[in-house]
Every structure is written in C-alpha cells, then in structure tokens.
Amino acid sequence: MLVLMFRLLIIAAFIIIVYSLIKYTLHPERKIHNAQKNGQFFFWDDEKNVRKNFQLTYKGTMFEGEKYLEATSDSFEVVRIYIKADKDNLRGLKYEDFHFIEEEVHLRYPDASIQWNSPIKDFLKQTKQPTKH
Numbered sequence: 294m295l296v297l298m299f300r301l302l303i304i305a306a307f308i309i310i311v312y313s314l315i316k317y318t319l320h321p322e323r324k325i326h327n328a329q330k331n332g333q334f335f336f337w338d339d340e341k342n343v344r345k346n347f348q349l350t351y352k353g354t355m356f357e358g359e360k361y362l363e364a365t366s367d368s369f370e371v372v373r374i375y376i377k378a379d380k381d382n383l384r385g386l387k388y389e390d391f392h393f394i395e396e397e398v399h400l401r402y403p404d405a406s407i408q409w410n411s412p413i414k415d416f417l418k419q420t421k422q423p424t425k426h
Contacts, residue, residue, distance in 0.1 A: 325350055336397060343371060351394055354382040358398065360405075370404045377410040388420045 317323065321337045328335035329350040338347035343362045348355065361373040376394070395407050409417060 325355075329353055329355055334397070336401070338401065340401065349394065349397070352386060352390060354386065355379045356394065360402070365404060371402045372404055372406065374398060374402060374405045374407050375410065376407060376413075378413060380412065383413070388417065391417060 325335050325337045325348055330353075332353045334349070334351050336347065336349045339345045343360050346360065347358045349358070350356070356376055356378045359375045359377075360371045361375075362369055363372045365372065376398070391409070391413060398405065398407055408414070
C-alpha cells in the first residue's frame, strides 16, 4: 500500500512539473522579453480587456500602449491609443520604425487614433515622411 502511494506521488509530481514547464514556455511575458532581447517584433495584448495595456517590442525597445474605449457611430470601440516607450532604448529608431508600429496597432485597432508620448511625438513632428520615387 505504501509503495502504491509513493508511485502515485511520483506520478503527480511529474505531471505538475510537466504542466509548469509548459505554462512557463508558453507564457507571453517570457516571449516578449525574449523578443526584446533578440531585437524582434512581438505584440502582447488582451484585446477583450480594454483596461489592460498592451505591450510590444521592436528592435530591442519596449513600448506600452494605453487603450481608451469610446462610443463610435454604431458601437463602442477603442478609439484612442497613447503609446509610450522606454526612452533609454530609442537610439537608432527611424521614422519608418514608428510607422511600422502604427500599422501593426491599426491592424488590431482600426478605429483608433495613435498618439505618442514625448520625445517620440516631437521626433515625428520634426521628421517628414520620406518621399518615395
């Protein structure tokens, strides 16, 4: 009887360890930090929860977006988004990078107007969109 209980305990411990490893591997927070470390793009958002800010990383810089829900002509939608960034890691980012981020946000929130915090807002005002030939 004692041997059977010990075996069940070992099986339960094994199941708990496997479950914990799977949860750790699939957790979005770990994915976004790995993407930031590797300079990749990753967008982490709970679209159903308007109160929860989204995070994205691009070229090693972490951005956070605050969503604001308001009434549109036919429904309630996220209509304003304020994006702020880790100011220490903005070095090397260009106008095209911020345009790419805006496009990615508009894919998820097409009705939203995007506003940036300083110093990005000032940079975008000074920098004109590059002309295409």
